[in-house]
Amino acid sequence: MLRALALVAVSSLLAACGSDQPATTDKPVSGDATAAPRVAVIPKGTTHVFWQAVAAGAKDAGARTGLNVVWKGPLQENDRAQQIQLVQQFVSEGVAGIALAPLDHAALAPVVRSAKNSGIPVVIFDSDLDGTPGVDFASFVATDNRAGGELAGQRLAELVGGKGKVVLLRYQVGSASTEAREAGFLAAAKAAGLEVLVDNRYAGATIGEAKNTALNLADHLQQAHGVFCSNESATAGMLQALDQLGLRGKVRFVGFDSSPPLVDGLRDGGIDALVVQDPRKMGELSVQALADLIAKKPVAPKVDTGAVLATKANMDEPAVKRLLQ
């Protein structure tokens, strides 16, 4: 009785908060989930389009493999402490498996160790974690980010004709995936003979912060021939800043990841190329790996989910279009 009352109270509170649209991303797979093993999939954040694509892939794979996928990210995109809390909580609950995109390669390592010690298989996706895949955690499912960054650097060098000044807007301190892209970009840009004007600015977690950082770089951007940003929010913030500075389309611009404004930018020439990952595949393969682990099947320690260069010319080809959505 009390339980029912409380449920009613909680759900009416929530209904009052906004009943216009049931959120599609954060709910567990419904149906006869009671019997299915629960696995937790923990992204770095929940608001970016990228993570929503991971969620969609994870849920597809969950439905296919008969797992009950719980999707839960930290409230703040960059809150390492809260991500640790989430992992701890799922470990203490005794879920059947955890897939985690660690916000920090060191901070999340101890809690992943403790999950392993409790006998819970952990798949790391998107960003690397200290330790050896296959030993400290079961598998690492991710884009080869360094190769993606190199791809971006080579394309930007082609776009500016092999010489000129470029600006790199980094994403955030301590994020292994974007740091690998940035390193790959710098290596390729320098190998191609480009001069790097700025390589020490960090965009921060949100589009707003990225835009502000980019606007503060206005004088450098005006001198630059090319720009590279290493994730979705940094690319989106930079695009807005270039717009505001009257540089949209004048500076060659290569971004990373995709979202509707970035696709529009690609179409109207504001962005010359986007390196796109396959987040959906990342979610699918992560949950597939968990399913295999739960079924005691062997899993490869490293799984590459691939990166593709999307341009105005190829953006409507089905294979690329899918990754831009």
Place this chain on the structure above:
Amino acid sequence: MSGGGGRRSAWRSGGPLLGLGATWLLFAASAGAPFLTWANHELMLLQTAVVGVAAVGATWIIVAGGIDLAVGSTIAVAGMVGALALRSGLSWPAAAAATTLAGSLVGFVIGALVTGALLRVLLAGGAALVAGWLAQTMGALSAGEAGAGGDLVRWVAVAAGVAAALVAWLASARLRWSLPLSPFIVTLGLWGALRGLAKGLGGNQPVYFPRNDDLAALMLPRTALLPIGVWVMIAVAAVAAFVLRRTVFGRHVQAFGQNREAARLSGIEVVGIERRVYAIGGLCAGVAGVLQLSYLSMGDPTTAQGYELKAIAAAVIGGASLAGGTGSILGTLLGALVMTVVDNGCTKLEFDNWVQDVATGAIIVGAVALDRLRQQRAAAR
């Protein structure tokens, strides 16, 4: 607890206890067994420790009629100092001491700025920079040929800076010029400035140090024994509550928070009181920084964002009045627990993050509204 004894204090924390009970019951009933395990409760206590310790300091400041919006940034700065200490090879207790000291120093500076000692702070800061720079340059010159000792030089420079600041501070003690600033403004400024300092300390990078299991053990579950961090929180709270309630100093702080003019006229040395209160707040933030450092096993310059608001919310749910003069340490811990229970329960119920944000906000306002309603009724009787 306006200068009163334990009975009034216990009465004041009755409201927060009710709030915590109601929140707990709500989630216990709706989330069921996974919420109710001992492991989960241990986890909730553990996850309250950092905010709880910081909130104890915030309660002191709020009781004294002030506010500290820089708590989260202070935790980050203190944690970065500790991480740098560990990276340069110091033992973890030494690093923990450095972390606590860094927090206390920040609190001391806030107190000095609030009580009008802007010029003395600038003098001390200037002296620190000059001395630190000199030591660094000389150290680099002498160590340059050996090509080693970079970390040692840095620590010598820091020590020289701190010593110079102390000398300048003491030497300028007779400076009469005073420009009191509102704590809201001072800590709003430091909220950003300290965050920047935290990033600068690590050269815009997180600071990683060799794995340290002893430090990490502070914030690891120990089943029946409770994590050490939880005991730290309880100890800090017990001392803070005792001093606030049972000592002359504590009574003076309350009197000052209720009516600073009356406190001054009755011969209380108000400047010293206010400075000490902010130093205590900083000390608590420093201890919270140690726990956060242990929890993250790295120095994260972006950590503890928004903890200042969590600390203030915990104090207010716990019965503190932002007008000053009123507040209970026990109530604050209960308030901090309310927020952890909401976080934990929402995850157990698999709520969307946006729902959790809304629910947390609603529960904070609801808990305080209920408490005020209860007080109104009690006062009318």
